[in-house]
Amino acid sequence: MTYEDLLEQEPYGVLSDEKERMLGELLNRLTERHRDCCPAYDAACGLLGDRKGSRLCEIPLLPVSLFKKTELCSIPEEEIFKRLTSSGTTGQQTSRIVLDRRTAEWQQRTLERIVGSFIGGKRLPMLIIDSPGVLHDRNLFSARGAGILGFSMFGTRRRYALTEEMEPDLDAVGEWLEAAAGEPVLVFGFTYMIWKHFYQALLQSGKRLPLENGILIHGGGWKKLQNESVSAERFKEGLREVCGITRVHDYYGMAEQTGCIYMECECGHLHASSYSELLIRDMEDFSCCETGKEGVVQVLTPMAWSYPGHSILTEDKGVILGIDDCPCGRKGKYFKLTGRIPKAEVRGCSDTYEG
Amino acid sequence: MKDDNGVRRLAGTREPANIPFPPFDTRVLDFLDALSQAIRMLPREEAGEELRALGFWLRRTHLLDLKERYAGGSSPEPENRLGLGLSFHIAPANVPLMFAYSLAIGLMAGNCCLVRVSGRRTKEGERLCSLLDHLLSEDGFACMRERISIVSYDRENMDTTQAFSQKCDVRIVWGGDETVRSVRNAVLKPSAAEVVFPDRTAISVLGAEAVAALGEEELRQLAAYFYNDTYGMDQNACSCPKAVFWQEADTEAGKRASERFWNAVAAASERYALSEIKVSQKYSALWELMSSGAKVKRVQRWKNRLYVVESEDIPGEALGSWMQFGSFLEYHMKSGEEWTEAVSEKTQTLTFFGVDGAALRETVLSRGLRGIFRIVPVGQALWMDVVWDGKDLIRLLSRSVS
Incomplete structure (x- = not known):
């Protein structure tokens, strides 16, 4: 079996046990491959102890921050197709991910399979809740730009909803919507941008946009909105009020496993697709948490071919809500995120002056 | 409550005096011992390990031991020394009670002390500040009232660091290289000395x-x-x-x-x-x-x-x-x-x-x-001493009158 074969599977049609078997085999082979091809990864795995086993929980956990500190690569220099960078959290160092053509293509096809199952097989007119400037500004490009480019393959007649000044361009959007003539449209953007520059601006202007036939897909995290006490419910409610949109899907993903996203279903649960898996770890000893117990999120996918990022320990917290039995009908694990690992005060005498 | 300069008084006076005492002056030792007793009288649940360790460090017998170290041999008698005057201490944010040790050493060396602590409030730090204020309100310690000033202000407030640096006779900077670098932008008056503790x-x-x-x-x-x-x-x-x-x-x-x-x-x-x-x-x-x-x-x-x-x-x-x-x-x-x-x-x-x-x-x-x-x-790595980082703080914060 290869990742290509895995991509043939329905994105949400594989029962958890079967998935564990398929991913286990692929991921273990991938660990061997990365150990053979990436000396730094091999050195670390060797020192952590050789735990030969086929279970997902036995695959070495690589901390996500490592991609910020060093470039990890499992392909020869001449096969490097591009380097992806992510801004991570504002003000921090960026991750550098090395891609070959194969991995880049897999990323795209993975996203296509996952998102396709939510919006249907055919491309839709696409409204991007951002400013066209986002693709030109090199500082912004990394995270937001890459997300927009990635999702653009699902869209036709792409239209940016915000001006360069981050104001809604209501006239242009209105015209664009008329041309769509009541057909379904895809609306895409980053959670905070949508709330701040689209929802709030619409609310203030008192105007409404007829997006009843829209499907909104948004990502990028809730941290900023949580600071403003905006819950997921409030977010959906607010958007329904200003543009009548009812099909709203959040997603969870990261630059270190681009394309392999976790989509929110109609029941408000995030789902692992057939192409990746999610484990929750207890930080006392990295034991796996049972359903219902909160811990730190680990993401695994056999998609990571060109760099050893097939098993990553994130800095996000979450909890498994159930397996194979979400009322939405999708198989596999579903979960919710519960925030970032809280920053705590660290003792010591190195940053005296702070605070 | 912050004043116009963005400075919040946590304990003692807002305007410390500049009156040198001899090192290990009885009035200072009495006060520190009283503080030690006050800490040790706290119920267990109010005094964590660190506060109790401070109480132990400040007990009279230990202070007298320290004094003894400067009494004999070739070193000049403490009687022939005087504090520099006003010492300005910048205490670390993440060693919550470090400011108290720095204060105690400054006082023992014979100085009036102006101590900047982090705005991060800790339960133990606040407990200690209220004990200090309580003791200072007692008649017996009236002589100490002008000698202690514990304040907090934002690190960005360089104007205040500058003002304090111009006023003091010695500046003590605890903590890492970055802090030392940043504080050094505030110019001291020509006669003032400086003691810094960089990354170690x-x-x-x-x-x-x-x-x-x-x-x-x-x-x-x-x-x-x-x-x-x-x-x-x-x-x-x-x-x-x-x-x-x-x-x-x-x-x-x-x-x-x-x-x-x-x-x-x-x-x-x-x-x-x-x-x-x-x-x-x-x-x-x-x-x-x-x-x-x-x-x-x-x-x-x-x-x-x-x-x-x-x-x-x-x-x-x-x-x-x-x-x-x-x-x-x-x-x-x-x-x-x-x-x-x-x-x-x-x-x-x-x-x-x-x-x-x-x-x-x-x-x-x-x-x-x-x-x-x-x-x-092993076991004494964190024990505070008046000689720290190879620097004899009693000597560095006082002058000899020969």
């Missing part, structure tokens, strides 16, 4: 035979001391050891001692408040170290509480920067003196067990090492 690190030298020979209870005690020296400050203070050097007669003995020791430390570390962020940072640092190309022989993990990285090369200060929250380098020495090669001017403290401390000091002196400012038994 620490190592341990342990004797394998002695560790192997310990009874279970003694071993448990040694591990508890080692735990206090390191985990007590998230292994992040200047004097918390990052690397352990084994002095051993043969490899087998070293191996046995190491195994016993780390198992005991792992058991002691069960009481450590291990948070998710600490594990996340510690595990990331371990990966960085393992993938850095450093010659690592072996990594042992006791859950996520204790990591021990056995190094094949003498582990220098660069590797040490990865060791935090209960993560240690270890190195088995062949000659018994390779630890000296790990020492740089940044190495502050050396803790030891089962080896001869005097011989270690002799090595530092005879080899003229750039680092090592104090050599103390």
Whole structure:
């Protein structure tokens, strides 16, 4: 079996046990491959102890921050197709991910399979809740730009909803919507941008946009909105009020496993697709948490071919809500995120002056 | 409540005086002893380990011991010395009670003290400030009222740092290189002195035979001391050891001692408040170290509480920067003196067990090492002293009248 074969599977049609078997085999082979091809990864795995086993929980956990500190690569220099960078959290160092053509293509096809199952097989007119400037500004490009480019393959007649000044361009959007003539449209953007520059601006202007036939897909995290006490419910409610949109899907993903996203279903649960898996770890000893117990999120996918990022320990917290039995009908694990690992005060005498 | 300059008074006066006392003046010692008693009278639940340690440090017998050290021999009598006047202390944010030690030393040297503490409020810090204010309101301590000023203001408030720096006779800056660099932008008046504490690190030298020979209870005690020296400050203070050097007669003995020791430390570390962020940072640092190309022989993990990285090369200060929250380098020495090669001017403290401390000091002196400012038994890494980082603070904060 290869990742290509895995991509043939329905994105949400594989029962958890079967998935564990398929991913286990692929991921273990991938660990061997990365150990053979990436000396730094091999050195670390060797020192952590050789735990030969086929279970997902036995695959070495690589901390996500490592991609910020060093470039990890499992392909020869001449096969490097591009380097992806992510801004991570504002003000921090960026991750550098090395891609070959194969991995880049897999990323795209993975996203296509996952998102396709939510919006249907055919491309839709696409409204991007951002400013066209986002693709030109090199500082912004990394995270937001890459997300927009990635999702653009699902869209036709792409239209940016915000001006360069981050104001809604209501006239242009209105015209664009008329041309769509009541057909379904895809609306895409980053959670905070949508709330701040689209929802709030619409609310203030008192105007409404007829997006009843829209499907909104948004990502990028809730941290900023949580600071403003905006819950997921409030977010959906607010958007329904200003543009009548009812099909709203959040997603969870990261630059270190681009394309392999976790989509929110109609029941408000995030789902692992057939192409990746999610484990929750207890930080006392990295034991796996049972359903219902909160811990730190680990993401695994056999998609990571060109760099050893097939098993990553994130800095996000979450909890498994159930397996194979979400009322939405999708198989596999579903979960919710519960925030970032809280920053705590660290003792010591190195940053005296702070605070 | 902040005043117009963005300064919040936490204890004492907002306008400290500039009146020198002789070092170890009775009025000062009486006051500090009263503070010690007040701390020790607090119910257990109100006084954590650190506050109790401060109370113990400030008790009269200890203060008199310190005074005694300056009385005899060739050093000038404290009677022939006077404090510099007004000392300005910038205390570390993440060693919550450090400001109190800095204050006590400033007072003992004979100064009026202006102390800047972090805006991060800690329960123990606030408790201490209210005890100080309470004591200062007593008639018997009226003479101390103008001598103590504890304030807090934002680090961005350089105007205030500048104003205080112009006013003081000596400035004491605790904490890392960055703080020292930043505070140095505030110009002192020409006559003022400065004492700074830049980034430092620490190592341990342990004797394998002695560790192997310990009874279970003694071993448990040694591990508890080692735990206090390191985990007590998230292994992040200047004097918390990052690397352990084994002095051993043969490899087998070293191996046995190491195994016993780390198992005991792992058991002691069960009481450590291990948070998710600490594990996340510690595990990331371990990966960085393992993938850095450093010659690592072996990594042992006791859950996520204790990591021990056995190094094949003498582990220098660069590797040490990865060791935090209960993560240690270890190195088995062949000659018994390779630890000296790990020492740089940044190495502050050396803790030891089962080896001869005097011989270690002799090595530092005879080899003229750039680092090592104090050599103390395991368990005393964090013990505060009036001589810190190789600097005699009583002398530096006072002047001699010959």
